[in-house]
Amino acid sequence: MGAAVEWFTASDYWWSRLVFQRALAGMYLVAFLTAALQFRALIGERGMLPVSRLVARVPFKQAPSLFQLHYSDRFFASCAWTGCGVSVALIAGLDSQLPLWAGMLLWLVPWALYLSIVNVGQTWYAFGWESLLLEVGFVAVLLGNDDVAPPVVLLFLLRWILFRVEFGAGLIKMHGDACWRKLTCLYHHHETQPMPGPLSWFFHHLPRPLHRVEAAANHVTQLIVPVLLFTPQPVATAAASLMILTQLWLVLSGNFSWLNWITIVLALSALRLPGKAPASVPAAPLWYEVLVLAVTTLLVGLSYQPVRNMLSRRQVMNRSFDPLHLVNTYGAFGTVSRVRYEVVIEGTAEDVPREDSDWREYEFKAKPGDPRRRPRQFAPYHLRLDWLMWFAALSPAYAETWFGALVERLLENDRDTLRLLRHSPFPPDAPPRYVRARLFRYRYTSWRELRETGAWWERTFVREYLPPTRLAGVARSS
Known part of the structure; x- marks a missing residue:
């Protein structure tokens, strides 16, 4: 491999990228399947909040979407099921069988389709994991396939997103409800969370001292461990592994849509899994390097507003700062209900x-x-x-x-x-x-x-x- 590959790509993360991409395609499949099976009653032509009413008052530049150009239930269904089909193809690895540019275009399809859905979804789609899927999905467009080893700067961007997800969630707790600082929020959370799971009743009845340990461990995982993502290996892998274990604990304790799962997917990109790129992988083409570096510069620049919000005492959760959802702010349960x-x-x-x-x-x-x-x-x-x-x-x-x-x-x-x-x-x-x-x-x-x-x-x-x-x-x- 040439010198360009040595500075631009990280062959040690070949398998990490592969696992990340397949898992992310699985997240897309869940998202499109959810949209396809529920949209008619929510935002369809006879839905509770019809898309037609939204696009009549909101211009394209504020909410770019295919459905700004045309909407019918048949068209929406075709887009949602197309998203499902492309997601299955990505899970199967079709992108690896295509030239680099074609693989990138294939990854662009679910991102553009899901952006179109979220931007007309109104309150039904006003959740942080929608923007998170779009932000991660946009970076995935550039991550490459078997024609090139994963670019270092994009691996950094994925860790940067994971850092903001976890650190932002930790800060919103410190800025918000006093029970987080007192380590008492989990006395109530498992009972009052939006959608309890089959084990939530048992989590609620754990001894209160263990609830305090849970809350303290949460602070460590969200406020200290994320910093370790930017340290050398194997420390970064250990940090990502700890985040995965924490997210699996949350999966067991409640129903939080795909928030926990996409956080796990993000953490997979930070793991250095065994195996390297095949020796026959060519150097990254110049056009690809220029495009990746240009988009990375753009995303780093757009991070200013989310970082400013994250560090503010008036921090808000789950907000997008651009209509394409390229860089967003995250957080959950800054306040915990007691009843x-x-x-x-x-x-x-x-x-x-x-x-x-x-x-x-x-x-x-x-x-x-x-x-x-x-x-x-x-x-x-x-x-x-x-x-x-x-x-x-x-x-x-x-x-x-x-x-x-x-x-x-x-x-x-x-x-x-x-x-x-x-x-x-x-x-x-x-x-x-x-x-x-x-x-x-x-x-x-x-x-x-x-x-x-x-x-x-x-x-x-x-x-x-x-x-x-x-x-x-x-x-x-x-």
């Missing part, structure tokens, strides 16, 4: 709704409902409506743009909306006459209560969230 509230939606077929009417409860796929139903594991798949229902319980303000439309769709027995739910209590040809919503306080049962009742939750009525509503009334309010 869990849930919005329970019910319907009745009776003509006159009364308190003693036959009110039947809608059951969601993942969010707590029936106290006897154990939480399920869904991550990395993202149940967007279930997540937003958690925010709706925190404050009606989080749901004011879509909750009325949800109620309207339930009153219509809308097929696409009902597909987002685990169970509707009404047959397809007999929708409810009225729908109401009530706010409950949920708490985990104790070991004794679980044995005696079989219930994982105990819930207490708090107040009315939405009074009994008919279809005509909802239509007028929307």
Whole structure:
């Protein structure tokens, strides 16, 4: 190999790049599959927040997207399923069978398609892991294939993203809720997190001293270990490995979509796995070197705003500073709720709704409902409506743009909306006459209560969230 390869590329990370790319393609597949299966009820032509309304008021330069040029449910579905197909091809290694430039274009396809989805997804896509997938996916476009060893500067960029994800999450905790500094947040977190998993009840019942150890270990992993990513090997590999173990602990304790998984994928790029590039790999072409260095310079320059935000006492979480989501700021759980509230939606077929009417409860796929139903594991798949229902319980303000439309769709027995739910209590040809919503306080049962009742939750009525509503009334309010 020529001298150019020696300074520009790092053959020691050949297998690290390969594992990273295949794992990232898996993340793309999950994201596109989530979009394809849920979009009609959320942002489709008859969705709760239709894309057509957004593009009518938001110009292309603020939210660049293919759907700014044309939108139909058929077109969106074709884009989402195309993303799934390209992701499968990347998992299978098609990019390695193509020339360098063609492999890069193949990686550009899922990035451009998913950017188009996120930029019209509105509140359903306002999560940090959406921007994180786009930021990582953009760097992956330039990472190369079997025609070139992985460029050093891009490996640095991936570590820089991982550093900002972890360090930003650590700082938001220090800047935010005092319980993180007191090491007491995990007394509550496993019970009040957005979407508990099948083991969350058990995590909640761990001894409190162990919860304090968890919180302290979290601070070490997010505030100290990330710095070690920029040290020589094998220290950097050890740091990345510790981050992976921490993320796997979080995977076991809750459902956080693909946030934990893509963080693990990022950490894989920092591992120095056994094996080197084949001896026959040619030197990187000049055009490729120039392009990689130019984009790296751009991304480093764009990092100014995220770094400034990260170091500010008024640090905000999960914000993009450019419409292409090239460099973003991250963070999670700067504040931890002490009490869990849930919005329970019910319907009745009776003509006159009364308190003693036959009110039947809608059951969601993942969010707590029936106290006897154990939480399920869904991550990395993202149940967007279930997540937003958690925010709706925190404050009606989080749901004011879509909750009325949800109620309207339930009153219509809308097929696409009902597909987002685990169970509707009404047959397809007999929708409810009225729908109401009530706010409950949920708490985990104790070991004794679980044995005696079989219930994982105990819930207490708090107040009315939405009074009994008919279809005509909802239509007028929307």
